[in-house]
Amino acid sequence: MRGISPLIASILLIALTMTIAVILANWATGITQQTLATTQRCIGARLEYTTADYPKWNPSDGSIVAVITSYGATMGKFKFEILLTNDTILVFPDKTNLILASGSTGTVMSDPILVSRDNIRMVRITSNCTDVKTTWESLK
Numbered sequence: 001m002r003g004i005s006p007l008i009a010s011i012l013l014i015a016l017t018m019t020i021a022v023i024l025a026n027w028a029t030g031i032t033q034q035t036l037a038t039t040q041r042c043i044g045a046r047l048e049y050t051t052a053d054y055p056k057w058n059p060s061d062g063s064i065v066a067v068i069t070s071y072g073a074t075m076g077k078f079k080f081e082i083l084l085t086n087d088t089i090l091v092f093p094d095k096t097n098l099i100l101a102s103g104s105t106g107t108v109m110s111d112p113i114l115v116s117r118d119n120i121r122m123v124r125i126t127s128n129c130t131d132v133k134t135t136w137e138s139l140k
């Protein structure tokens with residue numbers, strides 16, 4: 001009984017390797033394109049609290065409220081990042097589903113935070129724009 005020649009075995013291994021490489025490259029390209037399509041970059045845009053009175057703790061239900069202004073881009077999908085005193089960060093979505101055009105001002109509100117106000121060190125708000133967020137601020 002004879003096996004296949006070393007030359008043919010080498011050619012088959014190279015062909016198999018190239019096939020796997022093409023499949024992986026197509027998969028990685030698809031994932032990258034999908035990620036880039038859902039991520040909005042807003043170069044030069046910024047998000048700011050409208051006054052120094054925000055973010056505010058709402059004692060009636062334990063939520064956080066802020067009035068913010070968008071500059072340089074339309075933004076939405078706001079989230080509250082809450083830094084606790086133990087350095088844990090909690091993330092809560094804006095329950096108003098606000099969308100702000102550039103230069104517009106609006107109010108965002110979190111769901112009730114199930115943490116004591118005393119355990120919250122700082123808060124900032126992020127948007128659907130990559131790297132566009134308010135500064136970290138203490139609750140007012």
